[in-house]
Amino acid sequence: MELSYDWRSFQSLFYSKKKLNSGELQQAVYLVTEGQVVVSAFSEGQDLSDWIGSTWDEVDAEFAHREVFVFDRLQVDQWMSQSVEKVHFYDQIRFIQTQSQPLRINRSRGRSQDLMARGHFLLLAVKTWWRVVFPSAYGIYICLDENPALSVLVLVKNGDVSSFHVPDLSSMIPDRRRVPSDVVKYISEGHHVPVQGLFLTSKEWAEWSERERPWALIAGALRADRTKLAPFNWGLTVLIYLRAYLGI
Amino acid sequence: MLGGDVNLYPILLLVNYWEIRPSRIGARLDDILRRGITQFATFVPWQAAESDISNLLARILQAAADRDMKVYLILSPELGVHYPNSGFPKDLISKSENRAQHCQSGPVTAHFPPNSFHLPSLFAPDFNKRYSSFLSRMDGILSDLARTQPHWVSRVTAILTGSLWKYYRSPSAAAYSPFGGAAGDYSSHAALAHRQQVDQFYGQREFMDPTPAAANRWKTRSLEEVNRRWFYQQSENTFRTRAMHALKKKSAQLKVTEVELFTPEADTSLIYSQFLQWMAGGHVDFNRLSTFLDEAASRTSFSNATLTPLWTHWTCMGGFRMLADAEQQFLLLKSLLLGGGQGGGILIDETEWFSLSAQFRGRAESIARSLFEKRFQLKARAYYWVPHLWSDYGTLWDVLRGRLGPSVRMISSLDLIFSDMSSNLLIVDPSCILTREVIQKLMAWTKSGRVVVLPRTKLYTELARKELEQSVSQARRMEIDLGFNYQLYGLGEGKLIVYDTLDTDSLKGEPLSAWQVFLNAILSIAEVESFCQLSDPRLKVIPLEVEGDRLATFILNSSRRSVTADMVYSKEVQVGDLGQALVSDSQNEPEMDAVSPGHRFTLDVPPFGVLPLVVDGFNLSSQAERHVASRVASETREGAAKAALVELPGLDLQGEGMGDLWN
Numbered sequence: 077m078e079l080s081y082d083w084r085s086f087q088s089l090f091y092s093k094k095k096l097n098s099g100e101l102q103q104a105v106y107l108v109t110e111g112q113v114v115v116s117a118f119s120e121g122q123d124l125s126d127w128i129g130s131t132w133d134e135v136d137a138e139f140a141h142r143e144v145f146v147f148d149r150l151q152v153d154q155w156m157s158q159s160v161e162k163v164h165f166y167d168q169i170r171f172i173q174t175q176s177q178p179l180r181i182n183r184s185r186g187r188s189q190d191l192m193a194r195g196h197f198l199l200l201a202v203k204t205w206w207r208v209v210f211p212s213a214y215g216i217y218i219c220l221d222e223n224p225a226l227s228v229l230v231l232v233k234n235g236d237v238s239s240f241h242v243p244d245l246s247s248m249i250p251d252r253r254r255v256p257s258d259v260v261k262y263i264s265e266g267h268h269v270p271v272q273g274l275f276l277t278s279k280e281w282a283e284w285s286e287r288e289r290p291w292a293l294i295a296g297a298l299r300a301d302r303t304k305l306a307p308f309n310w311g312l313t314v315l316i317y318l319r320a321y322l323g324i
Numbered sequence: 325m326l327g328g329d330v331n332l333y334p335i336l337l338l339v340n341y342w343e344i345r346p347s348r349i350g351a352r353l354d355d356i357l358r359r360g361i362t363q364f365a366t367f368v369p370w371q372a373a374e375s376d377i378s379n380l381l382a383r384i385l386q387a388a389a390d391r392d393m394k395v396y397l398i399l400s401p402e403l404g405v406h407y408p409n410s411g412f413p414k415d416l417i418s419k420s421e422n423r424a425q426h427c428q429s430g431p432v433t434a435h436f437p438p439n440s441f442h443l444p445s446l447f448a449p450d451f452n453k454r455y456s457s458f459l460s461r462m463d464g465i466l467s468d469l470a471r472t473q474p475h476w477v478s479r480v481t482a483i484l485t486g487s488l489w490k491y492y493r494s495p496s497a498a499a500y501s502p503f504g505g506a507a508g509d510y511s512s513h514a515a516l517a518h519r520q521q522v523d524q525f526y527g528q529r530e531f532m533d534p535t536p537a538a539a540n541r542w543k544t545r546s547l548e549e550v551n552r553r554w555f556y557q558q559s560e561n562t563f564r565t566r567a568m569h570a571l572k573k574k575s576a577q578l579k580v581t582e583v584e585l586f587t588p589e590a591d592t593s594l595i596y597s598q599f600l601q602w603m604a605g606g607h608v609d610f611n612r613l614s615t616f617l618d619e620a621a622s623r624t625s626f627s628n629a630t631l632t633p634l635w636t637h638w639t640c641m642g643g644f645r646m647l648a649d650a651e652q653q654f655l656l657l658k659s660l661l662l663g664g665g666q667g668g669g670i671l672i673d674e675t676e677w678f679s680l681s682a683q684f685r686g687r688a689e690s691i692a693r694s695l696f697e698k699r700f701q702l703k704a705r706a707y708y709w710v711p712h713l714w715s716d717y718g719t720l721w722d723v724l725r726g727r728l729g730p731s732v733r734m735i736s737s738l739d740l741i742f743s744d745m746s747s748n749l750l751i752v753d754p755s756c757i758l759t760r761e762v763i764q765k766l767m768a769w770t771k772s773g774r775v776v777v778l779p780r781t782k783l784y785t786e787l788a789r790k791e792l793e794q795s796v797s798q799a800r801r802m803e804i805d806l807g808f809n810y811q812l813y814g815l816g817e818g819k820l821i822v823y824d825t826l827d828t829d830s831l832k833g834e835p836l837s838a839w840q841v842f843l844n845a846i847l848s849i850a851e852v853e854s855f856c857q858l859s860d861p862r863l864k865v866i867p868l869e870v871e872g873d874r875l876a877t878f879i880l881n882s883s884r885r886s887v888t889a890d891m892v893y894s895k896e897v898q899v900g901d902l903g904q905a906l907v908s909d910s911q912n913e914p915e916m917d918a919v920s921p922g923h924r925f926t927l928d929v930p931p932f933g934v935l936p937l938v939v940d941g942f943n944l945s946s947q948a949e950r951h952v953a954s955r956v957a958s959e960t961r962e963g964a965a966k967a968a969l970v971e972l973p974g975l976d977l978q979g980e981g982m983g984d985l986w987n
Contacts, residue, residue, distance in 0.1 A: 079343070083437040083641050084406055093646050106600040108499070115499045116596035118604055121884065123611040128500055145603065149496060152599055156435060165437040169602050176603060194605040246347050 081164040082241040085228045089218060090196040092285050104143040107132055108152055109179070115149050136182055146180040166237055170195070197290055199230075199237060206315060207235035215271035217243070217263055220278040224253065229263060229271070256306035273306035291320035332481075332581060334660060334669030334692040336396065336635075337677055339364040340406060341384040342372045349387045356393075356674065363394035365483070365671060369411025370401055370458050382469060382476070389476040399462055400485040400567065401455070403434050404587030404639045409441045410434065413454065417441055422448040424514075426494040426592075427506040434491070435598055436590040437641040443488055446563055447513035459570035467574035482578055484567050485585040486625055486632065489560045490714050491592050497716070498593035502619040506549060507714040508556040518555050525554075530759055533786045542757075550755050550783065553712035557736050564627040583668060584625040584632045588616045589642030601643065608643020610651045614658065614882045618864070621662035622725055623713050624704075624733045626740055633668030640673040653684050654882065654932040660688060661866045661878055661934075662730055664695035665702025691936075694906070700868035700876050705731040705852050706749040707741045711756050719839045724751065727843060728854055730866050738762065742769055749850035754779040754825045760787035767795045768962070771816025775850035779825045796820065806845060807838035817957070819849055853894055855942065860889035863929060875939040876902050881929035891925045897941030899925050905938040 105124070108116040112131040117124035119142075127135050136144050155175045159168040173194060202210070212234055219227040230240045243263050245253050252258040260273035280297055284290035295317050297303035305312060318324050337356075344352050356364065368381065381397075388395045405411045416422055424432045424445040431442040444451050462482075470477045490507075497505020508514070525531075526539040542551075564582065571580060588594070589608065593616060597609040617636065625632045636659035638644050644652065659670050669692065677685070694700050706728055708721055713736050724732050735741055741750055742765065750769065752758070758778075770776045784792065800814040810823035823842070847853060855867045855875055862883045868876040881887050891899075898921045919925065921941065929935050 079407070079438070081408065081438045087437070087641060087645065091646055093648070095648060104604065106604045108596045108600065110496060115496055116600060118597060118600035118606060118609055120604060120606045123883070125611055125615065147599070147603070149596070152596065153430060153495075156433065156440075156595065156599060157431065159435075160433060160440050160442060163439070165439050168435075168440050172599065172602055176599075194603075244345060246345055 079241055080239045082228070083165055085242045086166065086230070086240040089220075089228050089281070090199060090285070092282065102142065104145060105135065105139045106145045106147070107135060108147050108149050110149040132180075142183065144180075144182040145178045146182075147176060148179045151179070152176070164237075164239070166199075166240070196285060197288060201319075202232050202237075203235045209311070209315070210235075211270055213238075213269045215263065215267055215269050217260055217271050217273045218281070219256070219259070219273065219275050220281055222254070222275065224259075226278060229267075231267065231269065256304055260306045272309060272312060274303065275306060276303040289319075289323075291316060295320040332396075332583075332633075332667075332669065333363065334664035334695045335677075335688060336363070336365045336669060336671045337361055337674040338637075338671055339366055339674050341366045341380055342369065342376075343406065344384070346378060346380060346383060349384055350390075353384075353387050353391055353393065357391055359678065361674070362392070363396070364388075364674065365396035365398055367398045367402065367405045367407070367411065368462065369405050369407040370455070371409070371411050371413050372407060373458060373462065374413065381465065385469065385476045385480060386473070389473075389479065392479070394479045394481070396481050396483050397462075398483045398485065398585070399459070399571065400483070400487045400585075402485055402487060402585055402587065402637075403436060403491065403590040404637050404641070406438060406639070406641055408438055410436075412441070412444060416450060416454055417444050419450070421512075422450050423511060424488070424492055424509040425511045426492060427508065427510050428494045428496065429510065430494070432492055432509075432592065433595070434590055435595055436587075437639075443491060445509050445511040445513050446488055447509060447511065447517050447559070449513070456566070456570055459567060460573065463571050463574050466578055470575055470577060477575075477578070480579070482571060482580045483585075484564065484571070484580060484582045484627075485635075486560065486564065486627075489556070489563070490584075490586070491590075492556075493592045493714065495592050495595040498591075499596045501716070502591070502593040502616045503623070503714060504593075504716045506552070506716065507712065508552055517559065518552060521555050521558065522551050530785050530787055538786070547783075550711070550757065553710075553715055553755055554757060556714075557712045561627065568628060582627045582630070582632045583635045585635045585637055585671065586616075586620050587637040587639060588613050588620070589639060589644050591616060598643070607646040610647060610655075611882065613644070613655055617655070617659050617662060618725075618730070621666070621730055622732060622734055624666070624735045624740075625713055626735070626737045629737075629739065631667070631740055633666050634663040635668045635671050636663050637671040638673070638676065640676040645676065649681070650932040653680065654880070654934065656680075656688060657691070657878075657934045658866075658880060660691060660695070661868070662702065664692060665700060665730075665866070665868050669695070690903075699871050699906075702730055702866065702868050703746040704733040704744060705747055706733075706751065706847075706850070707744075707747055708732060708734045708751050708753060709738060709741060709756060710734055710736055710753045712736060715755075717753055717755075719835060720751065720843065721753070723836070723839050723843050727847065728852070729864065731854070738765060748773075749775045749777075749846070749852050751777040751846070752779060754781050754783070756783065758784045758788045758792075760785065760791045763788045763791040763795070767791075767815060767820070770818035770820050772957075773817040775819045775821065775846070777821045777823070777846055780822055781825050792822075796822070804845070807841045810842065810845075812849065821846060821849065855893070855939070857892040858889050859892070860887050862887050863889050865891075869944055870938070873940075873942070873944050874905075875942050875944065877937045877939055879927065879929055879933075879935040879937065881931065881933045881935075884931045886928060886930050886933075888926065888928045891927060893923050893925075893939070893941075895941055896921050896923055897939045900938050900940075902936035902938040 103120040105117065105119045107114050109132045114127055114130055114132055114135055117127045117135065132146055155172050159171045162168045162171050214232055216230045216232065217227065224245050227242055228240055229243045231238045245259065245262065248262055256273055256275045260271050264271040276297065280302060284293055294303065298305065298313060298316065339356060373381065385395060401412055403410050408414070409417055422444045423442045426432050433440060433442050466477055492509045493503065493507045494505045522543055526542045531539045531542055568580060572578060594612055597612050601608060621634055638656065656670060663669050706724065708724060710717055713734060721734065741747070766776050795815065796813045802812040804810055804812060808823065810821055813820040856865050856877055858865060862881060864880045866878040866880065870876045899919050927935065
């Protein structure tokens with residue numbers, strides 16, 4: 077059975093695995109509070125569970141040198157509950173990320189906008205002004221290491237991710253499965269939308285995915301022919317170059 | 325190799341049949357077989373089974389049978405299934421009237437991939453009708469296959485779990501402590517069932533003593549929370565029993581096993597933590613997952629008069645997948661030790677398992693093998709009896725768990741406590757309703773050399789109160805006042821402690837220390853002590869009893885820094901490396917590198933390390949033998965007394981000098 081929302085494949089491509097490093101103790105502190113009392117606390121790489129049940133100003137005083145984001149529990153409940161109306165998990169997370177506003181930000185380093193902008197560079201890119209120049213419905217097929225098992229097709233409608241899954245290529249002639257343009261054509265015909273294929277190595281993809289703006293790397297990989305667009309698309313290449321070198 | 329022939333090897337790999345393309349089933353199973361796996365589990369999502377027009381389930385059973393593979397079908401609806409709405413029919417869960425509610429009147433929501441959704445109420449008639457028809461359908465499919473293709477199902481085992489009951493908790497209460505707050509479904513369907521059940525329960529003669537109006541005192545608003553607790557436990561038991569009956573209606577030969585399956589990443593207690601991860605761009609709160617494992621492992625559920633072992637499901641969809649390798653390995657080993665030590669284990673996606681290093685897998689499999697062969701066992705040294713397993717209990721439970729760690733179990737079945745020979749101590753929670761039958765059982769258990777701690781509450785029936793008074797009237801009594809009052813009675817070879825819960829209200833000044841003093845006294849009377857104390861609170865210990873009077877202690881460091889700490893034992897012991905000890909045992913060779921005997925040892929535990937040690941010097945078997953001998957003596961005495969009463973009518977067993985006959 078082909079799942080319309082194959083979260084596992086989607087997650088493996090768009091959410092990277094954590095790496096342990098020792099420089100995480102200066103990370104921002106995030107709190108959910110009920111009145112003054114801390115209900116939940118998080119900071120990357122640190123166990124803050126002992127602070128649950130304390131008041132938020134105690135936490136604030138303890139982490140006086142760090143940014144502290146405070147969210148109100150009742151509002152969190154509301155956002156979380158409303159997110160259920162969205163169809164799939166990625167949409168639900170995006171809804172929460174875009175709706176949620178901290179009740180209070182202490183020692184802001186201007187990152188409140190970043191909270192909403194978090195995510196994978198490619199999924200954020202399709203929501204930018206690119207949506208105006210792209211078709212209203214299309215697909216992005218990402219294939220790593222020429223291995224169909226390490227691939228995912230993301231269907232985008234009006235700039236929003238509408239579904240994601242690993243396409244079934246089993247009925248393709250085996251020889252054709254190795255030709256990127258044929259694979260993309262096959263998928264495109266199957267879904268009745270234009271599909272842009274992106275064929276690259278998993279190492280390169282992992283490197284890009286760790287960055288917020290890897291566009292210069294992508295442009296370099298395209299120029300060096302390490303990464304292939306199938307079919308080759310001048311328009312998209314120009315857009316990537318514009319973003320890489322002019323930041324637009 | 326993950327291929328034991330006996331049910332439920334502690335590491336069970338998940339290969340979901342509906343995620344395999346029909347044309348690839350054979351090839352996929354061949355691939356799995358090549359990796360040395362001869363058995364696998366698959367969820368059977370309700371919605372997938374209802375719309376299985378291509379008979380995918382039968383096809384995978386056939387393919388597995390052709391390859392002599394064992395298949396475990398997880399039939400109960402659970403969270404963490406990689407299927408839309410975790411497999412629940414969409415039309416069913418989309419109706420607001422079918423939704424469950426937590427104690428703060430909000431919907432109980434699973435915020436977990438592949439999509440968040442509101443959990444249905446297991447009391448909703450629509451749900452029950454549909455679930456029962458799903459089970460009947462599964463029963464029909466499996467019985468048809470058993471008739472027409474018996475070898476397809478001969479190696480199939482159905483698994484039933486506790487389903488959603490454990491998730492009906494308020495996220496805000498659970499954020500403080502995983503099982504904090506009042507648990508249970510507070511939807512209108514549940515309220516209706518609750519009222520009916522309360523009327524029926526208190527219609528029993530014992531509650532109407534001395535007059536029928538006496539039953540009303542049990543139905544008052546002040547006992548609402550008490551009544552809800554036993555009601556939810558009874559409802560869960562009934563749900564499990566019905567599921568078992570529905571599944572075995574036609575397929576009587578089908579092997580069915582019951583477990584308690586937790587998916588920590590999908591748990592209610594992690595909801596706000598997850599929210600913060602999404603906002604922070606983080607992964608998952610490793611420490612919360614680790615704490616959750618401790619809490620879940622200390623609660624022992626049961627079904628149809630048997631214990632249901634704890635299984636931890638690590639998915640490849642949530643934050644677990646994104647944890648660093650060292651963190652993943654720590655959680656896997658911890659859940660394997662806590663679950664496997666009690667007859668359970670871990671359920672993990674096959675691809676996730678093989679993404680771990682071969683060295684780690686080898687280590688985990690070696691532990692799993694020992695657990696499977698029952699060479700290591702996590703035995704309960706004390707029980708805490710409660711009316712409902714998923715509710716929050718007071719300070720005494722917290723202090724007890726803090727002292728004994730994984731060696732103490734919360735349980736809601738008294739009979740199962742009595743059937744366990746290893747434990748010596750039972751503490752009754754003040755929210756338990758005590759009837760005459762319960763008091764009689766507790767007294768009998770006490771007399772066989774155990775220690776029972778009873779709260780003096782208003783939740784005794786009149787007959788129970790009289791029974792207790794009568795039982796202790798002849799007993800030696802000691803009045804103790806250390807922080808608060810309690811009475812110690814010597815009953816037979818055991819001891820009964822009765823404490824006044826009203827006193828606990830007056831302890832508001834320093835309640836924790838008063839409870840600690842009280843608990844110290846209890847543990848001392850029961851001769852239950854923690855095997856090992858660690859000087860650094862970042863370290864935890866899981867003590868498993870090993871064949872041959874030894875103890876396997878796994879020292880766990882959940883922090884990201886190396887910890888140097890002292891281990892302090894109450895007796896002089898000898899400590900060595902567990903792996904080496906097991907190898908020496910199997911080859912009958914003397915052990916190398918054993919540290920000279922002592923009480924205190926210093927050790928370094930690396931970040932996220934799990935250090936296996938073997939400890940010699942605890943006389944575990946003699947303690948167990950003493951308990952067994954005491955129990956046998958008590959049973960013999962009771963049997964002889966009964967026989968004497970039959971033979972000699974009018975004999976007064978309470979009479980003077982009768983007790984001396986046995987001493």
